Amino acid sequence: MVTKNELKYIRRLNNKSERIKNNQFVVEGEKSIKDFLSSDYKLKKLFSTHPEDFNLYEITEKISSSQLKQISFLKSPNKHLGLFEIKNKELKKDSQYILIDSINDPGNLGTIIRSAEWFGFKQIICSKNSVDCYNPKVVQASMGSLSRVDIIYTDLIEFIKNEKIPIYGTSKDGKSILEFSNNINTGLWIFGSEANGISNDISELCESFYSIPKSNKDILTESLNLSTSVSLIIGYLKFFNRS
Amino acid sequence: MVTKNELKYIRRLNNKSERIKNNQFVVEGEKSIKDFLSSDYKLKKLFSTHPEDFNLYEITEKISSSQLKQISFLKSPNKHLGLFEIKNKELKKDSQYILIDSINDPGNLGTIIRSAEWFGFKQIICSKNSVDCYNPKVVQASMGSLSRVDIIYTDLIEFIKNEKIPIYGTSKDGKSILEFSNNINTGLWIFGSEANGISNDISELCESFYSIPKSNKDILTESLNLSTSVSLIIGYLKFFNRS
Numbered sequence: 001m002v003t004k005n006e007l008k009y010i011r012r013l014n015n016k017s018e019r020i021k022n023n024q025f026v027v028e029g030e031k032s033i034k035d036f037l038s039s040d041y042k043l044k045k046l047f048s049t050h051p052e053d054f055n056l057y058e059i060t061e062k063i064s065s066s067q068l069k070q071i072s073f074l075k076s077p078n079k080h081l082g083l084f085e086i087k088n089k090e091l092k093k094d095s096q097y098i099l100i101d102s103i104n105d106p107g108n109l110g111t112i113i114r115s116a117e118w119f120g121f122k123q124i125i126c127s128k129n130s131v132d133c134y135n136p137k138v139v140q141a142s143m144g145s146l147s148r149v150d151i152i153y154t155d156l157i158e159f160i161k162n163e164k165i166p167i168y169g170t171s172k173d174g175k176s177i178l179e180f181s182n183n184i185n186t187g188l189w190i191f192g193s194e195a196n197g198i199s200n201d202i203s204e205l206c207e208s209f210y211s212i213p214k215s216n217k218d219i220l221t222e223s224l225n226l227s228t229s230v231s232l233i234i235g236y237l238k239f240f241n242r243s
Numbered sequence: 244m245v246t247k248n249e250l251k252y253i254r255r256l257n258n259k260s261e262r263i264k265n266n267q268f269v270v271e272g273e274k275s276i277k278d279f280l281s282s283d284y285k286l287k288k289l290f291s292t293h294p295e296d297f298n299l300y301e302i303t304e305k306i307s308s309s310q311l312k313q314i315s316f317l318k319s320p321n322k323h324l325g326l327f328e329i330k331n332k333e334l335k336k337d338s339q340y341i342l343i344d345s346i347n348d349p350g351n352l353g354t355i356i357r358s359a360e361w362f363g364f365k366q367i368i369c370s371k372n373s374v375d376c377y378n379p380k381v382v383q384a385s386m387g388s389l390s391r392v393d394i395i396y397t398d399l400i401e402f403i404k405n406e407k408i409p410i411y412g413t414s415k416d417g418k419s420i421l422e423f424s425n426n427i428n429t430g431l432w433i434f435g436s437e438a439n440g441i442s443n444d445i446s447e448l449c450e451s452f453y454s455i456p457k458s459n460k461d462i463l464t465e466s467l468n469l470s471t472s473v474s475l476i477i478g479y480l481k482f483f484n485r486s
Binding site: 035107111114115117118119120141143144145148178212213214215216219220221223224225227228231232235236238239240241 | 278350354357358360361362363384386387388391421455456457458459462463464466467468470471474475478479481482483484
């Protein structure tokens with residue numbers, strides 16, 4: 001039997017401080033839970049309206065649909081809700097990095113994680129003030145990719161200063177990415193928030209800035225969605241630059 | 244003085260049927276409202292905590308921050324909320340179209356509108372069962388681009404059958420977009436929902452299918468976010484295909 005206290009506890013995991021205190025986060029839906037089960041994340045407890053889908057009875061609590069509704073962070077709750085343990089992640093040395101400065105929107109971070117996996121990145125480096133990757137909306141938007149892409153929170157300035165590879169900023173005033181003619185496989189690519197761009201102290205460390213060109217100068221929209229921009233730049237670096 | 248009935252009326256505009264009945268929709272925030280004011284949409288009424296920002300006193304109702312909180316569809320209400328008139332839109336003949344089949348997610352549609360404008364599209368064709376473009380979340384995610392890109396709801400099959408240009412579907416089982424070798428400036432590009440793809444009866448009308456390649460076959464994620472996919476395909480067609 002699931003207790004009222006357990007239901008309350010799960011709701012509290014919407015807050016970062018509660019997730020850190022308890023070292024747990026929520027994953028919902030059969031597909032995402034299976035993705036995390038196949039990774040090195042550890043399932044602590046499963047709340048499920050259909051326990052037979054998983055066959056993990058020792059750690060499963062059967063719950064009713066109305067109880068699932070109470071604890072779910074989704075609009076349409078999806079049969080299963082798993083509590084996973086937050087894992088320790090270590091930065092892996094690489095020749096190409098995605099760095100995100102001060103990202104707030106959880107849906108954007110989740111979508112970036114999904115695109116990053118698609119284009120072969122195994123980690124994303126975020127500034128410490130960025131939204132937590134275990135926020136339920138990030139987990140949801142990543143559609144399982146969070147189980148395979150590590151999000152590393154660190155002091156971006158320290159990180160950049162310790163790297164010897166070229167440092168590229170993205171900015172609406174930057175050169176067109178189509179003009180990028182350096183080695184496309186090496187570099188540290190920094191993206192700022194939609195509202196403020198890359199912070200000044202980090203901008204100072206960039207050797208050059210790039211942007212995604214508009215169809216023509218008269219187009220009035222001022223920026224793309226952040227996850228769209230990241231996807232277009234890394235997609236371009238990985239695939240579309242065939243010249 | 245804003246009345247209780249007015250506040251209730253605005254909340255009801257979250258529903259499509261109420262928007263249609265009253266021929267009005269909500270735009271929030273100074274920038275988006277200015278974008279719509281510069282377009283051929285007509286402002287009917289402005290509710291504002293800072294009427295001096297707009298100087299439209301005849302149709303402005305000064306409201307308090309707490310009243311704005313009651314009517315706003317945003318997490319952080321942004322000083323102004325405008326009621327605009329829904330306008331009649333007519334399909335414009337073009338050589339390249341974006342068609343969206345059965346899109347549900349308002350954030351995705353808003354982001355697609357924003358990217359479409361960036362890459363030079365002035366209209367998007369959606370199936371009739373797609374999310375309404377005047378849904379407050381679509382308006383918000385489009386960041387003003389909805390004022391400049393027309394969303395046309397129509398019977399996609401009828402539309403496709405009446406067009407003489409090539410019809411391309413997008414599908415995860417399609418050929419890599421990098422192999423696309425036809426005229427990149429002519430075509431009708433169809434995108435389906437993330438969950439179900441393009442419906443069968445529409446798929447039958449496509450002459451070929453394309454996809455965005457993964458970095459390698461072993462990558463486990465099964466799909467990209469829909470707005471990301473649309474942006475990558477149209478970005479590729481407009482810019483990145485330089486061979």
